[in-house]
Amino acid sequence: MNEAIRNLEPKVIWNKFADLNAVPRPSKKEERVIAFMKDFGKKLGLETIEDEVGNVIIRKPATSGMEDRKAIIMQSHLDMVHQKNSDTKFDFDTQGIEMYVDGDWVRAKGTTLGADNGLGVATIMAILESDTIVHPALEALFTIDEETGMTGAMGLKGGILRGDILLNLDTEEDDEIGVGCAGGIDVSAARNYSEVEAPANAQGYKITLKGLQGGHSGMDIIKGLGNGNKLMNRLLYAANKSMHLAELTGGSLRNAIPRESEAIVAVPSEKEKDFISEINTIKTEIVDEYKLLEKDLTISFEKIAEVPRKVMNSADQTTFLNIMHTAHNGVYRMSPAIEDLVETSNNISKVTVKDGALKIECLTRSSVESSKADMANTLKAAFELGGCEVNFEGAYPGWAPNMESPILKVLDNLYTKMHGEKAHVAACHAGLECGILGQNYPGMDMISFGPTIKGAHSPDERANIPSTQKYWDFVLEILKSIPKK
Known part of the structure; x- marks a missing residue:
């Protein structure tokens, strides 16, 4: 069933998403996915650390010619919401998500899909693994327990991250650039x-x-x-x-x-x-x-x-x-x-x-x-x-919008250039980790974006296939366009 997912474009994302979804990853029970991510980083020969609360950080040097660009942090959370229909027999603690293609959408059989925030995680994995994608110095930040308390982001201490710009990949409309979020x-x-x-x-x-x-x-x-x-x-x-x-x-x-x-x-x-x-x-x-x-x-x-x-x-x-x-x-x-x-x-x-x-x-x-x-x-x-x-x-805490953000201007201009129309620059009523991360890293320039996902936190969760390709193309252009130090 998941083989059909692996043949979707862009294959680099969908294959990593299928790998990730084979690993049970309930909030507060992320031991297996933490081990999975650490093993992934170490097999690539990249610096890989786990902090004291369970967040995983993988560092990758800049590609040739990008050494003079600002260092970036690409961030997504490892855990997923577990919901299923009452008539669905499924054990989230032991089973991988069963996915299928439904027209232009990827869905799960009677359960949440985990595209929130699994597609973001898969994106970062694809970039870490690639030897052809152009990018500046990169830190991949995989946080834990976003869905039931954001304890991963709260527990991340100041001084661990070295990047200047944070790209959060947890927005769920591909024409939206997130600049703020709600606290809770x-x-x-x-x-x-x-x-x-x-x-x-x-x-x-x-x-x-x-x-x-x-x-x-x-x-x-x-x-x-x-x-x-x-x-x-x-x-x-x-x-x-x-x-x-x-x-x-x-x-x-x-x-x-x-x-x-x-x-x-x-x-x-x-x-x-x-x-x-x-x-x-x-x-x-x-x-x-x-x-x-x-x-x-x-x-x-x-x-x-x-x-x-x-x-x-x-x-x-x-x-x-x-x-x-x-x-x-x-x-x-x-x-x-x-x-x-x-x-x-x-x-x-x-x-x-x-x-x-x-x-x-x-x-x-x-x-x-x-x-x-x-x-x-x-x-x-x-x-x-x-x-x-x-x-x-x-x-x-929430994340207060900064309409003068330099990285916002980069993404806003890129989106218009690529699609001939303006992106929807907005704050959202969800709780993103940016507000919490900003407490210990107050000078960091932050932005959020992602592919179109509908029905998150319910068994109707679905990820749009054409949107994922659009989003991936956007990611690649963003990485090339990070400003100089």
């Missing part, structure tokens, strides 16, 4: 609740919501896609008086819009008709509201053989549903400085209710630190009103 913070709320015996005459029901698009909680938040946790709460909120909640599981990753949610409830026999009517009413409303955006959304409820023994008590249940109804999800503020840019947002990424404990996990993003704090405190206020203990963790 994880907001979590937790509390215990009282459990009581389910009514003796109760019937157990399982409510299942699935088929949402999901996607990147930064880049896709502006689309108004369905959030599985918020939509499930609408169903439960409507049926609050006719059911007792036993268990709830929704979402899986902090930076992915939740695609699925499942609840187990106990329904007293005398309230069963009300429960069915209430669920059906809200189900119809939700499906109708999202019919243009979420065509594969399904909401079902069915009787289960085993009635839950313990359920949440009524007072705590009402409080929990009110918390979830109040907590903001989606765009919070648009940027007044950059047209069509989301400034601040929140994604209610994961919700669990079981065995007397509930937890709500969110990722708040903003390109403005004060607005990020305001959004986080808005959530905190709602959660604390419901008796939750709230924690702020994993904060990372």
Whole structure:
């Protein structure tokens, strides 16, 4: 299956991408891909080091005639988001990604593809291996754990890197040049609740919501896609008086819009008709509201053989549903400085209710630190009103745009020369590592670009084949055009 991928153009990228995707590389479990990358660098006879947190740095001297150019750092992250469809059997810890060609796109079978940021990694590998590509002195920086906390970038100490210019290869539109990004913070709320015996005459029901698009909680938040946790709460909120909640599981990753949610409830026999009517009413409303955006959304409820023994008590249940109804999800503020840019947002990424404990996990993003704090405190206020203990963790800074950046001018002019039109110079609402790296390397000139990738952080992730060729041609011209020292 992956052989078809290896025959795509440019072969140098797709072959390296296939090699990389054969190596399991979950965030926080990057041991195998770190070893893979170190072995790659050492086999090429290049200086290869691993820093104390697991980032891999490979250095390659300038090619003949390019010694007088500024040294560059090409940077991508080694880890990938792991998401799969509920009916897909796949073990991310042991299996390589199964890819296939679908017209002009490369996809994976029921899982995320890993093009984010695997195509960037493959690009750098191809340049390191080549003995014909013209380039200045080069440092390849492969960071770890970008997707679940950016701990690789945070742990990279000042003084290790020697380059003057950083090329981040983690932008997902081939006509876009990235000059800024959002910062983020994880907001979590937790509390215990009282459990009581389910009514003796109760019937157990399982409510299942699935088929949402999901996607990147930064880049896709502006689309108004369905959030599985918020939509499930609408169903439960409507049926609050006719059911007792036993268990709830929704979402899986902090930076992915939740695609699925499942609840187990106990329904007293005398309230069963009300429960069915209430669920059906809200189900119809939700499906109708999202019919243009979420065509594969399904909401079902069915009787289960085993009635839950313990359920949440009524007072705590009402409080929990009110918390979830109040907590903001989606765009919070648009940027007044950059047209069509989301400034601040929140994604209610994961919700669990079981065995007397509930937890709500969110990722708040903003390109403005004060607005990020305001959004986080808005959530905190709602959660604390419901008796939750709230924690702020994993904060990372944004990357402030520098429209006078010398490397921006190089890429902007090159793109226009190559394609006869201007590139879209923009900041993004995703969290790139540039903001963090800039803290320890404040004088570094940074830019971000990449091939077109759609559906990142979801099993619909796909990489555009013609775009990858366009991007590769752009990379080669950039390397030739790095300014002199």
